[in-house]
Amino acid sequence: MPAVSYRLESEVAVLSIAHPPVNALSLPVRTALMEGLTRASADAAVAAIVLTGTGGTFSSGADIHEIGSGAALTSPTLRELQSEMEATPKPLVAAIDGIAFGGGLEIALTCHWRIGSRSARVGLPEVKLGLLPGAGGTQRFTRLAGPAAALEAITSGAALGAERALELGVLDAVADDALAAAIDFARQAARERLSLRVARGLDERLREGTPELFSEFRRRIAAKARGQLAPARIIDSIEAACTLPAEEAFRLERQYFLECRDSPQRRALTHVFFAEREARRIPGIPADTEPLPIRQAAVIGAGTMGGGIAMSFANAGIPVALLEVSPEALERGLQVIRRNYAASVNRGSLDATRADAALARIHGVSDYAALAGADIVIEAVFEDLNVKREVFARLDKVAAPHAILATNTSTLDIDLIGAATSRPGQVVGTHFFSPANVMKLLENVRGRESSAQTIATVMALGRTLGKIPVLAGNCDGFIGNRMLMFYGSEAEFLLEEGATPEQIDRVMEGFGFAMGPLAVRDLAGNDVGFLIRKGRRLPADERWSPILERIVAAGRLGQKSGKGFYRYEGRTRIVDPEVNALIEGVSRELGIRRRSIPDEEILERLLHPLINEGARILDEGIAIRASDIDVVYVYGYGFPAYKGGPMFWAEQSGLARVVETMRRLAPTHGARWRPAPLLERLSAGNLGFGAARSDANPGKCG
Numbered sequence: 246m247p248a249v250s251y252r253l254e255s256e257v258a259v260l261s262i263a264h265p266p267v268n269a270l271s272l273p274v275r276t277a278l279m280e281g282l283t284r285a286s287a288d289a290a291v292a293a294i295v296l297t298g299t300g301g302t303f304s305s306g307a308d309i310h311e312i313g314s315g316a317a318l319t320s321p322t323l324r325e326l327q328s329e330m331e332a333t334p335k336p337l338v339a340a341i342d343g344i345a346f347g348g349g350l351e352i353a354l355t356c357h358w359r360i361g362s363r364s365a366r367v368g369l370p371e372v373k374l375g376l377l378p379g380a381g382g383t384q385r386f387t388r389l390a391g392p393a394a395a396l397e398a399i400t401s402g403a404a405l406g407a408e409r410a411l412e413l414g415v416l417d418a419v420a421d422d423a424l425a426a427a428i429d430f431a432r433q434a435a436r437e438r439l440s441l442r443v444a445r446g447l448d449e450r451l452r453e454g455t456p457e458l459f460s461e462f463r464r465r466i467a468a469k470a471r472g473q474l475a476p477a478r479i480i481d482s483i484e485a486a487c488t489l490p491a492e493e494a495f496r497l498e499r500q501y502f503l504e505c506r507d508s509p510q511r512r513a514l515t516h517v518f519f520a521e522r523e524a525r526r527i528p529g530i531p532a533d534t535e536p537l538p539i540r541q542a543a544v545i546g547a548g549t550m551g552g553g554i555a556m557s558f559a560n561a562g563i564p565v566a567l568l569e570v571s572p573e574a575l576e577r578g579l580q581v582i583r584r585n586y587a588a589s590v591n592r593g594s595l596d597a598t599r600a601d602a603a604l605a606r607i608h609g610v611s612d613y614a615a616l617a618g619a620d621i622v623i624e625a626v627f628e629d630l631n632v633k634r635e636v637f638a639r640l641d642k643v644a645a646p647h648a649i650l651a652t653n654t655s656t657l658d659i660d661l662i663g664a665a666t667s668r669p670g671q672v673v674g675t676h677f678f679s680p681a682n683v684m685k686l687l688e689n690v691r692g693r694e695s696s697a698q699t700i701a702t703v704m705a706l707g708r709t710l711g712k713i714p715v716l717a718g719n720c721d722g723f724i725g726n727r728m729l730m731f732y733g734s735e736a737e738f739l740l741e742e743g744a745t746p747e748q749i750d751r752v753m754e755g756f757g758f759a760m761g762p763l764a765v766r767d768l769a770g771n772d773v774g775f776l777i778r779k780g781r782r783l784p785a786d787e788r789w790s791p792i793l794e795r796i797v798a799a800g801r802l803g804q805k806s807g808k809g810f811y812r813y814e815g816r817t818r819i820v821d822p823e824v825n826a827l828i829e830g831v832s833r834e835l836g837i838r839r840r841s842i843p844d845e846e847i848l849e850r851l852l853h854p855l856i857n858e859g860a861r862i863l864d865e866g867i868a869i870r871a872s873d874i875d876v877v878y879v880y881g882y883g884f885p886a887y888k889g890g891p892m893f894w895a896e897q898s899g900l901a902r903v904v905e906t907m908r909r910l911a912p913t914h915g916a917r918w919r920p921a922p923l924l925e926r927l928s929a930g931n932l933g934f935g936a937a938r939s940d941a942n943p944g945k946c947g
Contacts, residue, residue, distance in 0.1 A: 248273040249262050257293050259297065260296050267302055267344075268299070269305055271311055278326055285333075286335060292432070293336040294333065295339075297427070304344075305349055307348040326352070327351070331443055337358075338360060338430055339353040339360070340427035341361040341367065347368075347378065348380055352380075354381070357442045360416065360418045360420055360423050360426050361419050366406055367404065367405050367410050369383075369398065373514065374514045375475050375505055376506060377501055381495060382498075387487070388444050388450060392487050395486075396458075396483055445491060446491070451486060454483070454486070513886070514886055516890070517886050524713070524714065524873050525714070534698055536704075537699075541566075541618050542558045542563050543565060544567050545622065545623070547568070547609070548625065553682040555607050556582060557710045560710075561710050565608070566609075567610065568610050569609070575611060579609050617643055622648060622650055623652070628656065634665040638665040647671075649703070653675060653677055654690075655726050659691070660692045660693050669693075670699060673692060673703050674691075675689055676689070678881045686725075686877060688714075688717055689704060689714055713876060715873050717873075723867070724874055728891075729855075729882065732854065734789065735850050738850075738914070739847055742840060744847060746811065747820050750762070750763055752847045767803035767809035770805060771801060774793060775794060786915040787915035788915075791831055796824070796827070810824055852895075856892060863923060864922065871893075872934075874890065896933045907921075
């Protein structure tokens with residue numbers, strides 16, 4: 246089939262992109278579109294042209310593989326195609342059904358008018374790949390919608406619904422049948438000889454781009470976009486649209502696009518993009534495995550985590566029973582859920598009708614028998630193995646025979662939990678991250694007996710809930726928390742040797758984390774971290790730093806007590822000399838002579854042990870792929886996406902550097918801190934983690 250079909254509807258030529266699955270603007274599509282435009286422009290019987298897409302999609306944008314390879318610059322390029330579109334003397338109308346993203350929207354913006362279906366969604370998401378729209382997107386969008394809307398939409402990469410796009414002027418009309426409406430309008434435009442509306446030439450709204458608008462926007466997104474190239478260049482490009490002649494502004498946009506395309510950040514974000522998709526592919530699960538349909542769900546525990554999990558189901562349209570045996574605790578949990586929805590409505594992130602509908606799907610119950618109708622039950626009670634086993638034994642008696650029994654544990658043994666039931670094949674870990682209704686990662690954990698259908702179901706469920714699912718094997722801490730132990734403990738060793746909390750957090754936030762490790766401890770609660778630590782056994786040649794214990798003993802529990810590694814006024818953290826004195830006291834007791842520690846050493850000593858443990862996890866089959874570890878850390882632990890995740894970053898920095906750090910740490914930190922055998926093999930062979938790719942099923946460590 247041709248990449249673009251051509252047909253006549255009376256005097257209107259209809260060009261339909263037909264390049265499954267998402268009508269990406271790869272070279273065959275660009276070539277066929279150029280041929281179709283040339284043909285229509287030269288045909289005297291054609292009075293107007295309509296551009297559309299087939300399969301419920303206008304176009305998802307550029308072919309990402311082409312961007313990385315440079316094939317996107319093969320003629321005809323998108324910009325050459327746009328020049329041909331702007332040169333046509335005949336009315337050119339875009340009929341947008343489904344999505345028009347990235348280059349797809351840039352093509353639509355080049356048309357004289359745009360008509361969308363009521364379900365259409367448009368956007369310029371290039372920033373998520375470390376890019377900016379390189380085919381006039383920042384220029385034409387700004388001229389149609391104004392600079393304020395362009396700044397918001399393009400730096401976030403957010404999709405706009407049809408009504409919002411119409412309100413902004415990105416769409417000219419919305420119709421039940423976008424194609425029919427576009428053909429009718431194209432005929433009218435030709436018949437009435439309407440002036441062709443070329444977005445490139447519009448300048449009415451550019452006066453809205455005041456210096457104050459841009460300086461305030463830069464200030465507002467400074468923390469969110471810290472260290473990122475693409476958002477900064479998007480703002481520069483939109484400002485150029487408002488302050489420079491059109492030709493110069495378009496030229497600058499292209500220059501900024503090429504700068505972003507050739508940057509390490511673009512390569513890292515492209516890695517994350519493909520890693521997300523690869524994580525869905527589970528070796529050993531037969532292709533014909535049908536996930537269990539989840540029509541009703543249940544959650545045990547109405548605390549912060551259980552309530553957030555219940556909201557995740559409700560937001561996805563799935564009714565959920567929320568169980569708490571104490572009526573008082575249940576009501577407290579439901580009140581928190583009500584407040585969360587009210588806050589979302591007040592912020593404008595959720596309309597009241599949708600909030601009410603979601604809230605109506607959550608049913609509070611106090612009797613285990615009320616869970617009998619659920620297709621999946623997720624336990625979210627206190628992180629204690631005996632408590633969880635008691636819950637599962639009780640649940641096994643009342644849950645439907647087909648139901649999946651899942652635990653939200655973040656560290657505990659899935660097999661020991663499953664052994665408390667008569668159906669270990671239907672037991673699985675579903676580790677949500679707090680707040681569960683917001684965080685994107687779902688770390689699913691396979692037990693030794695977990696069936697193929699059980700795994701397929703929770704992986705599919707993750708996507709239904711709007712999460713990014715990754716499958717881990719069963720061991721203490723699974724992927725994320727097992728690695729995190731080394732990150733947190735090394736921060737305390739650095740404190741003993743001479744670093745300060747503010748230096749450590751400054752270095753890691755400068756690297757790209759939203760919060761440094763000690764600020765995170767304060768946010769989560771130092772008492773919680775200490776309790777988890779007490780439940781873990783260390784090898785004889787390793788130790789914990791006493792700093793965390795001393796912090797907790799001093800009543801410095803974190804933000805909730807107004808003091809932790811910092812003192813707090815609201816959420817503002819303030820350096821506290823008392824903490825530094827406490828840390829220095831620990832150093833004296835241990836006989837450690839404090840020294841000035843370079844920032845680079847802090848970065849390496851925090852991240853390299855994390856990567857070393859990631860290599861062990863990969864070698865053991867706990868993670869299927871190194872890229873799965875990257876997805877876990879980007880979406881669950883705040884590792885900067887524009888660095889690609891810890892394993893990708895390590896490859897780019899050099900695995901030999903990680904090996905050297907671990908060899909240096911092992912004599913004082915213990916045997917587990919020695920370089921992982923996999924790291925040593927890869928480093929010796931100058932290989933990357935791709936050489937260690939495993940198609941083995943994730944299993945139980947040890």
